[in-house]
Amino acid sequence: MNRSETLPTPAAIGVPHNRVDGKLKVTGAAQYAADFAADRLTYGAVVSSTIATGHIVSIDVSAALAIPGVLLVLTRKNRPQLPQAGKLYKDQVAPGGVPFRPLWDERVWYSGQPVALVVADSLELARYAASLVKVRYEATPHETDLDRALMSAVPPSTEKGGFEPPPPARGNADAMLASAAVRVDAFYTTPAEYHNPMEMHGCTVVPDEHGRLTVYEKTQGVVNTKAYLTSVFGLKDDEVQVIAPFVGGAFGSGLRPHYHLALAVMAALELKRPVRLSLTRQQMFTFAHRPQSIQRVALCAAKDGTLQAVIHEAVSETSRYEDYCDVVVNWAGQLYKCDNVTMGYKVVHLDVPTPADTRAPGAAQGFFPLEVAMDELAEALKMDPLELRLINYAERDANRNLPFSSKALRECYREGAARFGWANRPLEPRARREGRELIGWGMASGSWDAMQNEATARAILGRDGHVTVSSSTADIGTGTYTAMCQIAADALGVSIEQVSFELGDTRLPKAPIEGGSWTVSSVGSAVDAACKRLHTHLVELAREHGGDRFAKAAREDVKRAGKQMVCGTAEGEAVSIDTLLDCAGLDQLEEQASVKPHEKQQAYSMGTHSAVFVETRVDEALGAVRVTRVVSAVAAGRIINPKTAASQIAGGVVWGISMALHEHGLFDQALGRLMNHNLAEYHFPVNADIHAIDVLFVDEPDDIVNPLGAKGVGEIGVVGVAAAVGNAIWHATGKRVRDLPITLDKLFI
Structure with missing residues (x-):
């Protein structure tokens, strides 16, 4: 026996550790989906449709195949017959409807849809050959304008799965609104936003001599991806291995498999050689985005600020083939105490790809109108916005009539306000300036479900x-x-x-x-x-x-x-x-x-909460907006690593600033095509746009949410930020903007 070691082992949880994988990433040793090597590796390039809707009449691939080194051009005519072709695959995150099946038939559902795959000995050769593929179409009328198609909105189908209607109305919100002393009733819009992680979607598919596949894929769930491949291609469980040791950002875009994976597997099985397929940045805009929305929020209150009615109704887009739904309106019935609440949600089927979960899906766009409307109500009451929220603080989740397992939102308000200096905020807008910049302070609440x-x-x-x-x-x-x-x-x-x-x-x-x-x-x-x-x-x-x-x-x-x-x-x-x-x-x-999850969780509502405080400076002559200071106070149970958790919250704040001031997909409605599908024209913040972000975590013990008492922080950081920025801009300028993003032209109208 040896002499025992007497030094105590330091605690690991709650300590701000550096990332254990950090060195691999900064030295380039970390391998991503398109980094893995294989003998006789081939490269794919996708040919995308140039019309919004219609049919493929013919595809001429002769020029591409005539180039030495081009090995295969897959189209609807020569793709492999799939053993499970008629079987609908229902993965963990697929909405109701019929999942998109690449190269399935001649129908074109949306602009940018894949219509062919070219495989060659090099990436450059594959992309050049793809430019030589000639496709003739018969175009049909399309609709990509949510405003124009608003009257066709319908409740999503519950029979197809993937949608749970909002909680039923309680009380009589319409009657209370009609007779209220103080009320706000307005429409708000959020645009389509697109996932743009550093690593573009791609995969490397390596078959062996027995037909077994090793698939290196950019995914948020290797188990989910494997289930997709075994189902669609009729493969046995031991015939597929999916590997994803590193993922260069996803934000929800990697929750379900996308068309590049199916195309690469088809080609690998056909050629019996490894195939690497990476989408271009432009093709990253042809699937998986946050859906645009039009929302109505109506609030009314007694003169003391007590909420008497809340109405939140939303319409958002989905594709023609799937009923994608975000949980946009439910938060209105949970966040504040109110006896009269009505929530409604509908979708409009457009000629676009199916939207997808995008960081804090539903909450990110749903909290914007709700929290701006609360600010407008505070303005009408001549009341401090934080005081209004405290007056209507909810001690229970009224949607489910359950207590919270823990809810330290009051502490978020108190500690965040103290850190920010909120007590010094003038009540009236346009009260502070430095030089030609108007200075405003705004705040908002945030919430996200804590799930296991x-x-x-x-x-x-x-x-x-x-x-x-x-x-x-x-x-x-x-x-x-x-x-x-x-x-x-x-x-x-x-x-x-x-x-x-x-x-x-x-x-x-x-x-x-x-x-x-x-x-x-x-x-x-x-x-x-x-x-x-x-x-x-x-x-x-x-x-x-x-x-x-x-x-x-x-x-x-x-x-x-x-x-x-x-x-x-x-x-x-x-x-x-x-x-x-x-x-x-x-x-x-x-x-x-x-x-x-254990049964006692069913007796509680579990969630994370936040309070976001923002300072903006608006150039009075130019309308340029700077977000110069943010304090985000978060209650998320036990924090495992304060360093990486604070980084997650700060990243969410950056995204919220981006929602407020920068991001939006711009469609040419005549062509039914997204026009700013690149990083030059699809704007989001750069380093010069981001200033001080202060993250604080409040103490929140919770022995219900899971054995660790920990709640996730990936989503909560973005929730409420866009509203807080919008409210700060109003406080600076006196101009209320209800349509995101808040660009300088909207401040001058």
Whole structure:
């Protein structure tokens, strides 16, 4: 036996650790979907449709095939016959309807739809050959204008799945609104916004001589992607492996498989060679976007500010073939206390690709009108906007008539306001200026559901004392690798350096897609459980094989100290892990655990909350807006890593500023085509647009939400920010803008 180590192991959870994968990323060692090499690798290029709707009359591929090095041009005429061609695949995030099937037939559903795939020996050759493919179309009338098609709005189909109607109305909001002393009733709009992660969607598909596929894919869920491939292509479970160790941002765009994956697999099976297919930046705008919306919010209150009625109705876009729905209006019935609430949601089918979950789907666009309307109500009441929110603070979730498992929103208001200096805010707009800049302060509330899904994790202890923990989850830049190492280290009683985490591989224990801010809650709870089982097993080995003192010791007195197990504080009472494994006849120690939501959660409403305070400066002559200061106060349960969590919130704030001032898809309605499908004309903030962002987390114990007491922070950072910016602009200028983004032309109208 060796002398025991006496230094205590520092806690890992709650400590601001650097990313454990950071060095791999900054040195270029991290491999993404289009980085993996393969022998005899080929390259694909997609040919996109140039009409919005209609039919393909003919495709001439002769010029492309005449070029040496061009191996294949796939079209609807020669694509492989799919074994499950008639079977509809219903993945974890597919909305109701018929999923888009590339090269299925001659129909064109939207501009930019893939109509052919060229595969060649090099990427440059494939893209050049794709430019030579000639497609003749028969165009039909299209509609891509939500305003023009508004009267065709219908409730989404509940029969097709993917949609749960808003909670039923309570009280009589219309009657209260009609007789109210103070009211606000207005329409607000949000535009289509597009995912633009650094890494564009792509994959590398590698078949072996037996037809088995190894697929390196940009995805937020390898398990989900594998289910898609086995279903559509009729492959067996052991014939597909999906790998995604690193994902260069996704924001919801990687929740479901997109057309590039199916095309690449078709080509790989046809050629029996590896195929790499990466979409261009322009093609990144041909799927998966936040849907545009038109929303009505009506509020009324007594003269003391007590809300008497809330009405929130929304119409958003979806495609012709699927009923995509965001949860836009439900927050209106939950955020504030009110007895008379009506919520409604409809969709308009347009000739566009199906929208998709986009960071804080529904909440990001739904909180904008709700929180601006609250500001307008405060203006009408001549009341401080924060005071109005406190007067109507909800202690229960009225949508479900349930208490909150925890809700520290009051503390967010108080601590955020104090940090920002809100008490010094003048009530009237246009009250402060410096030079030719008008200065305004605005605020808004935020909320997002705290969710948990079933997940499984495995922990393996080696002879050197190092523990490898694994689960098939993803890290889309959120810090999953690091958070899981911290959770494991705490559960094992070791330093974070003695733990590593593996993810993004379907050979690993099953995990849900990384989305909805539920990864720490779901996978983290499984990691915690697996590591605690492993530690318990190790303690029992020590008590069995460590000698008389260990055998007589209480379990809680047997602890881990580096590569040893120790018993109490006596010198010499230690046994190495290597020795214990030898005594037990084991090469390694392994435990696995699955964790799912527990029944007591059903008695509570679980969510994260925030209060966002913003300072804007508006050039009175030019209308240029600068967001110079933001304080975001967040209640998200137990914070695993304050450093990466604050980074997530700050990133959400940047996106919220982008929503408020920059982002919008611009359509040529005559062509039915998005015109600014590039990073030069699709505007979002650059470094010069972003100034001080101060993130603070309030203390919020919660023993209901999951075993760790942790809530996700991926979504909550963006919620409410656009409204706070809009409210600050009103306070600076006296000009109320209800249509995003707030560009300088709208300030001058």
